[in-house]
Every structure is written in C-alpha cells, then in structure tokens.
Amino acid sequence: MQTQIEPVNGPKIDNRKSSRKAPAPKRKRWKRRVTQVFAGALLIILGAGGWFYLTPSGSDIRYMMADTLITSQHRYMAKYLIGQSELDKRVADYANEFDQMGQVKDNHNVNLAAHPDSAVKVEPISTSRFKGFIMYVHDPKMLRVITTNTVGSGETVLSMVQRTGAIAGVNGGAFDDPNWSGNGFKPAGIVMSGGKLLYKGNGMKAKVNVVGIDRDGLMVAGRYTPAQLLDMGVSDAVTFQPKFIVNGKGLIKSEADGWGIAPRTVMAQQKDGTIMFVVIDGRQPGYSVGATLYDVQKILLKKGAVTAANLDGGSSTVLVKDNAVVNKPSSKYGMRYLPTAFLVFDHPERVNAGNIWSGIDMEHFDSSQKRPANKPST
Incomplete structure (x- = not known):
C-alpha cells in the first residue's frame, strides 16, 4: 500500500517578476x-x-x-x-x-486775532503704521528758537527746555552732520531768534528754505534770503524743507512723492493762528515705522492747516512737554544733540537765546570732532 504525501500548507511561490518598482532609497x-x-x-x-x-x-x-x-x-x-x-x-x-515748492506764493490767510487762549495741548495720533502726537500752541507768539549753549556741541531739546524754563519744545532745523555722527553744533542755512539773525551760513544774499514765524505770529515758510527775512519782520526761523501746504492746499500729490517713510517733525498753522507741531515716531517695528510727508499732509489738512513745512526728522524727532519726553525717539542712544529747537514760553519776551556762534570761524569748523565724553554719538 502506497503512502500519499499531503501537500504542506504555506504561501504560494510566484516566480514571476512584480510589475511594481521597488521603492527608491530614502x-x-x-x-x-x-x-x-x-x-x-x-x-x-x-x-x-x-x-x-x-x-x-x-x-x-x-x-x-x-x-x-x-x-x-x-x-x-x-x-x-x-x-x-x-x-x-x-x-x-x-x-x-523742494526749492520750487518753497517759492509757491503764500497769501497768509490767517486771522492772528482769533487764537482762543495761551493753552498748550498735546493730542495723540495713531494709525496701523505709525504713532505720534500733535502739539497745539494757540498763541503763536509764545514760540522762540533756542540754540545750544555749549561751544563745539549741540544740546538735547530736553536740556534746552529744562535750562530755559520752557513749557514745551520740538527739534528745529538742519545742521552739518557728516556720516550722521556730527556733534550737532554747526547749523545749516540760517538761524533767527527774537528778531536777531544769529547765523547765516551762506551770507546775506543766498536764498535758503526756512521755517519760522514773524513778530506778529504769522508762520513763514519758503525760500528767502536772510536780508528778505529781516525786511519781512521774521522773528524766529531755522532752515529746513519743504513747505508742502500753502493757502490750505497740499503740494504733495501722492504717497509716491512723500519722501519715504521716516520719523517726522512738522510745523503748521491753522486759520486762527494756532501753531501745530506734528511729531511722528518711526524706525521701530511693532510700535511705529514712520510716515511719509503725504501721510502728514493728509492729517494736517483734516486739522485745518493753511500752511505747513517740514522740520528736521529722523533720529532728531522729539517732543518735550513739562520737562519730560513725550514721544519715543528712534535712535538707540536717545535724544540727539542739536543746534536749534522751537520752544514754547509763558513769557517769550524775556527770552534771549544769545549767539553761541559769535566769534567762531564756522566756515572751517569741523563738525565731526568728538563731543565731550558724557555725550554719546547718535
């Protein structure tokens, strides 16, 4: 009897090649x-x-x-x-x-008798991109240009306010600033205070763009010679540009012409004579990156400005009131050392800025020389 061998259960072996490709190595x-x-x-x-x-x-x-x-x-x-x-x-x-904008004729449609009082008020402004403040000086005659009191060095606006007993102040005009690390002592253009011409960098006949105020409290901005400013009865002025609101109309046509995004300081005047200083912080992502001049123009036109002009901005931008810094200056070193500032006084007639540049050969002054040891570079 033959023994039958049962097949062993197990996987079937298929010797045909698989149609699928082997996975690629990792x-x-x-x-x-x-x-x-x-x-x-x-x-x-x-x-x-x-x-x-x-x-x-x-x-x-x-x-x-x-x-x-x-x-x-x-x-x-x-x-x-x-x-x-x-x-x-x-x-x-x-x-x-800017030179062309400075020559646009201003009809000075301002009623200087209409300012309501001598109050100085600060109002915050804020958008999704920038933050800042508007300071209202209802009596324009309360303003004076004050200068540094240290030979060879600028002075912070806070120091100027504290030293002179001013109510408030903002940074002023342009200055010689080689490599953006100058000592802040040598102004650019002109400086006037209390009706006196303190500095005329290019002589009496050279036209420069200025921002200031005359003895009646009328804001003056545009391109003039120092001789013309004296004839016009200008009291206090510094050099900067551009004038961008004239006769209540904005001269900056669009955002693209707004001269970039930066910290800003701007001076303007309303029809009743009230002076507005707009201070915009910048270069601080997460807080305020800055504004174009077109941004500031829109704000000021809504506030009824009939005249407006740009002052020094960037890391110079600062607003001081009641002996304290109101805004957040963009420089990591804090406030800059500057030659000039617009300050507000209860009794401006008693203020004498002096002339720190008298007797100094400013034509050959080296603005890159170091400050005193206690004054950091900006």
Whole structure:
C-alpha cells in the first residue's frame, strides 16, 4: 500500500517578476524633495524679482524703500535698489522740487486775532503704521528758537527746555552732520531768534528754505534770503524743507512723492493762528515705522492747516512737554544733540537765546570732532 504525501500548507511561490518598482532609497527621495523645494523657491524669487523690478506696482514699492533709505544714515544702500545714477538723480530731483515748492506764493490767510487762549495741548495720533502726537500752541507768539549753549556741541531739546524754563519744545532745523555722527553744533542755512539773525551760513544774499514765524505770529515758510527775512519782520526761523501746504492746499500729490517713510517733525498753522507741531515716531517695528510727508499732509489738512513745512526728522524727532519726553525717539542712544529747537514760553519776551556762534570761524569748523565724553554719538 502506497503512502500519499499531503501537500504542506504555506504561501504560494510566484516566480514571476512584480510589475511594481521597488521603492527608491530614502536618500534619493530626500534629494528629490530638496530639489523640488529649491526649484519652487527659485521660481518664487524670480517671480518676485520680476514684479519688484519690472512692474509699476513693484517699482512704486522699490522707490518708496529707496526714498526711506535716502532720508536715513544708510542713504548709500539705496543704490542697490535703484542704482547709483538713479539715486543721485532722485536726490537732485527732490532738492529741485523742494526749492520750487518753497517759492509757491503764500497769501497768509490767517486771522492772528482769533487764537482762543495761551493753552498748550498735546493730542495723540495713531494709525496701523505709525504713532505720534500733535502739539497745539494757540498763541503763536509764545514760540522762540533756542540754540545750544555749549561751544563745539549741540544740546538735547530736553536740556534746552529744562535750562530755559520752557513749557514745551520740538527739534528745529538742519545742521552739518557728516556720516550722521556730527556733534550737532554747526547749523545749516540760517538761524533767527527774537528778531536777531544769529547765523547765516551762506551770507546775506543766498536764498535758503526756512521755517519760522514773524513778530506778529504769522508762520513763514519758503525760500528767502536772510536780508528778505529781516525786511519781512521774521522773528524766529531755522532752515529746513519743504513747505508742502500753502493757502490750505497740499503740494504733495501722492504717497509716491512723500519722501519715504521716516520719523517726522512738522510745523503748521491753522486759520486762527494756532501753531501745530506734528511729531511722528518711526524706525521701530511693532510700535511705529514712520510716515511719509503725504501721510502728514493728509492729517494736517483734516486739522485745518493753511500752511505747513517740514522740520528736521529722523533720529532728531522729539517732543518735550513739562520737562519730560513725550514721544519715543528712534535712535538707540536717545535724544540727539542739536543746534536749534522751537520752544514754547509763558513769557517769550524775556527770552534771549544769545549767539553761541559769535566769534567762531564756522566756515572751517569741523563738525565731526568728538563731543565731550558724557555725550554719546547718535
């Protein structure tokens, strides 16, 4: 009798080759994914670069960024956005445009008898992009330009306010500032205080853009010679630009012409004679990045400004009231040391700024020389 062997249960063996490919090694899969990510990122970068440099909307943002750099200590970096020749042309175009704006005729439609009282009030302003303050000085005759009292160095606005017993103050005019680290002693253009011409950097016949006030309290802004300012009865003035509201109309046409985003200090006058100082903080992401002059123009037109002009801004921007700094200056070193400031006094007729530059050869003064040891660089 034959014994039958039962088949053993188990998996069937199929000697045919599988139609599916074996999975790629992990290293190859990783390299493929990296290549895909890199290629995608490259396409995004190329697309963004094309938009940034070749489209109108991209160019608007690119030039806005360049203008922002032009108003800062990193002006040279704007060439990487628009090229050196375009940078030089843009700076020259702004200077020419500001000169033209300074020559627009002002009809001075202001009723100086209408100011209500001698109050000095501060109002906060805030948007999604910037924060700042408006200081209202209802009696324009309360203003005086005050200068540093230290030979060879500027002075902070807080120090000027405390030293003179002023109610309040903001930073004033332009000054010689090599490499944005100058000592703040040498003004640019002119300085007038209490009806006296304290400084005339380019002589009596050279026209400069000024911001100030006459002996009756009328705001004066535009392009004048020192001789003309004296003939006009201007009392207090410094050099800066541009004048951008004249006869209640804004001269800045759009955001693109707003001279970049930066901290700002602006002086303006309402129809009743009230002086407004707008102080905008900037260069502080998460708090306030700054404003264009077009931004400030819109604010001031809503507030009824009939005249407005730009003062020194950037890290110089500061508002002091009641012996305290109200805003947040952008410099990590704090307030800058400046040659001039607009201060507010209860009795301005008693104020004598003196002339710190008298007898000094300012033509050959070196603004890059070091300050006293207790004064940090800006």
